[in-house]
Amino acid sequence: MRALTILGATGSVGTNTLDLVARHRDRFRVEAVTANGHAEELAAIARAHGARFAAVADVTAYAALKAALAGSGIETAAGPEAIVAAAARPSDMVVAAVSGAAGVAPVLAAIGQGITVALANKESLVAAGDLVMGEARKRGVTLLPMDSEHNAVFQALAGSRMADVETVWLTASGGPFRTWEAAAIARATPADALKHPNYAMGAKITIDSASLMNKGLELIEAHHLFDIAPDRLKVLVHPQQIVHGMVGYRDGSVVAQLGAADMRVPIAFCLGFPDRIDGPAKRLDLASLGSLTFEDPDLVRFPALRLAIEAMASGGRAPCVLNAANEIAVEAFLAGRIRFGDIAGIVADVLAELGGGPAAATLDDLTFIDHAARDRARSSCI
Missing domain, CATH: 3.40.50.720 (NAD(P)-binding Rossmann-like Domain)
Structure with missing residues (x-):
């Protein structure tokens, strides 16, 4: 028990x-x-x-x-x-x-x-x-x-040595704006952004999925969780959300984890670990799916992902500042105080001002950095 x-x-x-x-x-x-x-x-x-x-x-x-x-x-x-x-x-x-x-x-x-x-x-x-x-x-x-993507990578690693890993890919659905033009994305309403194509989630994470900020946050998480260098972490847009993560090895092999778009798959894996338990998720029928498609993310139409990648590469306090500023900007967008296109701009401004310096060494340090970034972001959301 x-x-x-x-x-x-x-x-x-x-x-x-x-x-x-x-x-x-x-x-x-x-x-x-x-x-x-x-x-x-x-x-x-x-x-x-x-x-x-x-x-x-x-x-x-x-x-x-x-x-x-x-x-x-x-x-x-x-x-x-x-x-x-x-x-x-x-x-x-x-x-x-x-x-x-x-x-x-x-x-x-x-x-x-x-x-x-x-x-x-x-x-x-x-x-x-x-x-x-x-x-x-x-x-x-x-x-x-x-999280489904990190759980997929964890399974694809399956005890392999990190020294043998060349690349880790996290997949993204692309969100509701995957095919939208940049100008239309900038004008998107909260109702537009909350229409995730595959998952029913909370409002904040759904907005982050629409901007692809969520995928950027997941890259930073993977960097720490798997102790892997930022330049070996990549994102692939995969609308079908069947492949959740992949690991490429030095011999040319690529190992992927596939499953239905059902959070009970990674949750069941964690609850039972190191054993597996029965889960109710729909079983895959790859023949009926017919094809799986992949594409590189567009960092021009989705600047939030670019900001997260840059913050990951910078390290230090930049990821903490990125996260805090984004939380405030998303809150302001959902409240109708800013446009969808303003979210990334506000995050960029806060990063430019407060993103330098070492990472938090204590919880008190973290609280100070987090609050400073939130206060600065709020001043841009009025």
């Missing part, structure tokens, strides 16, 4: 994780669940899965959570510190599916307790890759990649 703590239990990754847990109640139990808000939904999850602890990051949602769980015996708490506390509770695995830089502190808390982390919060490694990976190595903690 493996005990799980699920951070971000009401989101897409969280609900898919819980779906698998419900199918394998003989293998997993839920220790704790968290959410940003959505108190009633979180309370229902906690009751249904017998969680011992439930917490919301938004303190204004605490009264509703406490009321919904009254008499259940389930411990409740609220605030960012409560999410950190959840991550540090005794468990075998923490599923880190909190969105944004808010996920860094809980991931570090889990690592500090020696708990295996199934990582679906790419910002932890984008904003604090050196810090997080350094702590994981120091404590001998396993980080399992739960």
Whole structure:
């Protein structure tokens, strides 16, 4: 019986994780669940899965959570510190599916307790890759990649030596604007950008997928997760989203992981690791698909990806600044304060001003850099 703590239990990754847990109640139990808000939904999850602890990051949602769980015996708490506390509770695995830089502190808390982390919060490694990976190595903690692309690469590596790897490719659907002209992309509305062709996800990650910033963040995550040089990481646009990642080796071999566009595939891999568990994802019928296509990303029409690639190459605090500025710009776009085409421009300006300097060595350093970048980005979104 493996005990799980699920951070971000009401989101897409969280609900898919819980779906698998419900199918394998003989293998997993839920220790704790968290959410940003959505108190009633979180309370229902906690009751249904017998969680011992439930917490919301938004303190204004605490009264509703406490009321919904009254008499259940389930411990409740609220605030960012409560999410950190959840991550540090005794468990075998923490599923880190909190969105944004808010996920860094809980991931570090889990690592500090020696708990295996199934990582679906790419910002932890984008904003604090050196810090997080350094702590994981120091404590001998396993980080399992739960994002579909990184999970695909992890499977394609299959214990191979990194010295034998020439190139790692992450695939991208291309988002809703894959065939749009640059001028049309710049004028896109939130409704346009939220129409992801393959996945139903949260608003922020869906906007990042439309700008291809999400793929840039994933490159930075892969750089840290696999300890691979930036110039060996590439993106391929693959609209069918059947091939999720590929590894090219020095002998000319290329190993790819294929699967349905269903997050339960990489989640099941992580939950069962090092074994495999039964999963409900649709099985591939390659004959019916007929063909798979690939193309290079257009860094002119999608400048956010270019900015992420440049930040990865620069290193230091640049990725943290990139992530923070992008979070604020996406928030402003969804609120109707800026155009879609302004997102990359704002990120570029903040990077130019604050992107130099060393990476954060402590959580306090990270918080300072992150807040400075957010404040600067906000000044451009008014």
